[in-house]
Amino acid sequence: MAAFCAVLFLFCFSWATQAQQSLIAFNQSAGALLLADSSTAPVILVSNDEWTGVQRAAGDLAQDVGRITGINGTVLTYNSSFAAQSTAPIVIAGTVGKSSLIRSLVQSGKINVDNVRGQWESYQIQLVSNPLEGVSSALVVAGADKRGSIYGIYDISEQMGVSPWYWWADVPAMPQQSIYVQNVTKVQPSPSVKYRGFFLNDEQPALTNWLNTRYPPGEYGPGFNHLFYSTVFELLLRLRANYMWPAQWGSMFYVDDPLNPATADEYGIVMGTSHTEPMARNTNEQSNFLNGTWGWSVNRANVTEFMRQGVERAQPYETLYTMGMRGLGDVASPTLNASSLEQIVNVQQDLIREVYNTSNDSVVPQMWCLYKEVGGYFADGLEVPDDVTLLWSDDNWANMQRLPLANETGRAGGAGIYYHADYVGDPRDYKWIDTISLQKYWSELQQAYDREARQIWILNVGDLKPLELPISYFFASAYNTPALSSPNSTQAWLSQWVARQFGTQVADATAAILLNYSVLAGMRKYELVDPTTYSIINYNEADNVLQQWQNLVSAASAIYNQLDPSLQSSYFELVLHKCLAGFTVYAIHINAAKNNLYSEQGRTSTNTMAQTVMNYFAQDHALTQQYHNLLNGKWNHMLDQTHLGYQYWQQPMRNSMPAVSMVQQREVSLAGQLGVTCDGNNGTVPGDDMYHSLSSNVLTLPPMDPYGPSRWIDVFSRGTDAVNFNVSSEPHVLVSPSSGILQATGNNTDLRLTVSIDWANAPNGSTISVINITTTTPTGVYNNGTYPYGNFGRPQVQVPVNNTAVPASFHGFVESDRTISIEPKHFSSNTSNTSTAYYEVIPAYGRTLSGVTLLPFTGPSQSPSSASTPKLTYNFYTFTPNITNANLTLYAGTAMNTDPTRPLRYAVSIDNSMAQIIQPNPLTHLWPLPAMWNGMVANAAMTNTTMHNITRTGAHTLNLWLLEPGLVVQKLVLDLGGVRRSYLGPPESMIV
Ligand SMILES: *[C@@H]1O[C@H](CO)[C@@H](O)[C@H](O)[C@H]1NC(C)=O
Ligand SMILES: *[C@@H]1O[C@H](CO)[C@@H](O)[C@H](O)[C@H]1NC(C)=O
Secondary structure, three states, X not given: OHHHHHHHOOOOOOHHHHOOOOOEEOOOOOOOEEEEEOOEOOEEEEEOOOOHHHHHHHHHHHHHHHHHHOOOOEEEEEOOOOOOOOOOOEEEEEEOOOOHHHHHHHHOOOOOOOOOOXXXXXXXXXXXXXXXXXXXXXXXXXXXOHHHHHHHHHHHHHHHOOOOOOOOOOOOOOOOOEEEEOOOOEEEOOOOOOEEEEEOOOOOOHHXXXXXXXXXXXXXXOOOOHHHHHHHHHHHHHOOOOEEEOOOOOOOHHHHOOHHHHHHHHHOOEEOOOOOOOOOOOHHHHHHHOOOOOOHHHHHHHHHHHHHHHHHHHOOOOEOEEOOOOOOOXXXXXXXXXXXXXXXXXXXXXXXXXXXXXXXXHHOOEEEEEOOHHHHHHHOOOOOOOOOEEEEEEOOOOOEOOOOOHHHOOOOOOEEXXXXXXXXXXXXXXXXXXXXXXXXXXXXXXXXXXXXXOOEEEEEOOOOOOOHHHHHHHHHHHHOHHHHOOOOHHHHHHHHHHHHHHOHXXXXXXXXXXXXXXXXXXXXXXXXXXXXXXXXXXXXHHHHHHHHHHHHHHHHHHHHHHOOHHHHXXXXXHHHHHHHHHHHHHHHHHHHHHHHHHHHHOOOHHHHHHHHHHHHHHHHHHHHHHHHHHHHHOOOOOOOOOOOOOOOOOOOOOOOOOOOOOOOOOOOOOOOOEEEEEOOOOOOEOOOOOOOOOOOOEEEOOOEOOOOOOEEEEEEEOOOXXXXXXXXXXXXXXXXXXXXXXXXXOOOOEEEEEEEEOHHHOOOEEEEEEEEEEOOOOOOOOHHHOOOOOOOOOOEEEEEEEEOOOOOOOOOEEOEOOEEEEOOOOOOEEOOXXXXXXXXXXXXXXXXXXXXXXXXXXXXXXOOOOOXXXXXXXXXXXXXXXEEEEEEEEEEOOOOOOOOOOOOOEEEEEOOOOOEEEOOOOOOXXXXXXXXXXXXXXXXXXXXXXXXXXXOOEEEEEEEEEOOOOOEEXXXXXXXXXXXXXXXXXXXXXXX
16 A cells, blocks of 8 residues: 555555544434433443453543543442443443453353454454343443453543543543444454553653652652552553563662552553563662672572572563673673573573473563663674564664564564663763654654564653653554554644544644654754754754744644643643743754854844843743643652753753853944854954954855845944944845944844845856945044944955856756755656555655655665666756766665665766765674764764766756665755755755
8 A cells, every 4th residue: 555655646644544443422323322421420340350450440431431521430340130220321341251241241142252352452342232131232342351451441531532641641531511332343453563661761860859759768769659650550551552661770660669560460561671670670679689799600699599589579470571681780791791691591591480380481471682782792693592582672862773684583582672762871861851753763663563573662761751742652653553654644643642632623733733843853852952053154054943943832832822721731741841942942052152153253242142042041941840830740850851061971960051152342343333244154344253364354155046045144233332334236136124223232233134136137147246334333432433444444245146047948956056955855756666665755754854765664675777676866957067076965864774684775876877876874783883873863864975977067867776675865965066064954955
């Protein structure tokens, strides 16, 4: 289907058609059962031999009804003397093979569960007529197993309008007059991924500080007790997850509260421990309870005993064991190697066999996380028993390092992925707020599924809040991966997600906000943004980026302001806060960058700009406070994470503002009251600075042509008095405004003048025009106060004008400013014509517009010399002659070589030249990472440059082949000698 869509360029997405089948309605329809209204609430029947966790979830359903209609339902334990004493609507919930109530319905032929029986976590929901004596109709939820029943119950809750996030993000249920169950049968198959969970990585400070305000401390540290974990388990189940690695740094799951493991098991959560904590024992247990040191070669007997105790303690509960061993804490061991690790795993499997009293350890799920150096051992040839799941890791920055190879997909234990939404480490921590590109998640998660890493998906979620959105997306994808197989599905999924929290009226607009947010936040982690990141002089880059943030804030605020007040706290937590907080961080850095430049330029507005930065710095705190004060302080401390003032990978201990400077506003510049600078330039005239030759009074604008943007000149006060200015230029050079007065204080100290060209009246070909900016305001105190420019000359700005035209027959990108910049989705042709290899656009992928990738993820390698290899072409037109070293930079999405036998490659050529084949990311051992990795993940892009000869002017074609799935191209820039510094690369060239 996807291939068909791609080839025909249809806009199609499968989510909408494969979404949750609708069982619940709020209006009466034929055959529907009234479940609840303002005077009716259901009785939920469970049998007393049902799983406790299912009985507990039935209680949640009863309360969920009350959240919607105001009257709670009731849970009753069924016995054979039950007769419906009341007219209350009946819900029957139970597990096939466990519940005697369900068994009797099956035996009496009232329901047929053949479609779900024996299917992992599957369930069936249907209306049944006369299920029991005295009951004319009932809604029956039959789970294939414990979690199947629980997911069935929560499916009803969610469809009624109770969000999984009702407590963790305060989403209120939408009130309804009546709730009906439609007469349909829903059969929910097994989830796509077997174990779906998150790692609550309680890195200080946020979650722990918050926890400390709500729960009493435990014996050894913060009180991560079963009351706290109950809220987390319920959230996981409502999100259709089933697995968890508990908080590890300041806590010990099994020790802090002995009720923790039993509570997890009762709820239905499979417990594990993090990648660095084998055999169900937490890191802190090593220092508290291990006899001797955590070292295999020196303390093998005690370490083995320590591990045995872990298995004995966890054996009564559903447990997925972390195997292997690492050093103390989260580091490599100096003494372990591949062969000692094989030995350790053999001992661990022996322990499992002994404690579980079985000869077959495969009945107990086990995984080995090939994280950091452990992946290196694997690359060295470490052999992992076939029944242990290989948990492949990303590089901590959402790029899977490795996925199963063809000869690895048959392993009994299968494979899984360990993935990050939060991280502490190189090149920077990112643990403040959501920085996730959802489309990046799309490409990696779909690829992991297609490459058959389907046994375990686990996401590091740091403090859990405020990562609600990436958590929701991750679990939606893990639950039904094929439903999200189209890259167009993300926006549709977002709309549904928003609709479930805030209603359909704001769904599409909010989905667009969240998708845009994920692009802006994904451009670079906040922790890596500083005043030098975005150019404040080239391509209006910083201003444009800040404007996009401003637009996001405006759109989100407008919706927030219209919302019912009952929804506002939640909307603030899930949508508005991150827009405001992201905007504020950007405003701090970009205004600080301006302050720094303005100071060099002697601008009077340096000082107001410093104040602006301080205002935004105060706003950053105010936003944190607003979050902490929500709902009487429910989330106090949850945003304690510092995020400003990073010096190295680790968080700063206190937020600190970037440096700002001041100019001496009481003294006038040596070069007079008026200063002039222009687009693309740090320099100022008149007067001397490091950016132009001494005693020069001339600056030069980037060249202008009919295919490029307008330019700007800034005029500004550098003195103590108001200063006038007047602009004169040739008639075809239009400057607006062309005169004015700049004040020495307040807001009107600077003015941006727009320079454009009247092309119809401009001379043909290349010319240089001069713009004169004059003033009659005397200097002030220096030079007897009379000469307007001190000892310097009158300021001038030169503008190179290139009046040229492409032939009307040409269609494609046109050179401007000696640059061609291409967004890859705007190809001139795409030769994809088979379903085994084709290109597809990923909207909102990467840092600018979109990405283009080669699908399917399981497709074969491609070669540019094969005519059947799909090719993208881009027509472009050049004016600059004899370019013998044009640099073509391809910006790809960050990616690792997940198949070392097939490293990522692309090929490019211009016109008929030979294709150059490039491998952007070198093959390395799984660990350590290649040298280019730091820059790649920091920049959220992987760039490679090829050199090309473009000797003639006129029409050309750029040919591009992606040779392996997994590579996503997000931008192409051909430098004909004009590309200037920026973070995102030049904006896209004009297409005619
Ligand atoms: C529901 O539909 C089935 C099959 O279409 C029908 O036999 C049954 O009577 C319906 N139930 C109700 C309550 O209308
Ligand atoms: C529903 O049950 C909850 C939990 O016991 C309780 O707090 C709430 O007040 C009940 N609602 C109504 C309307 O009785």
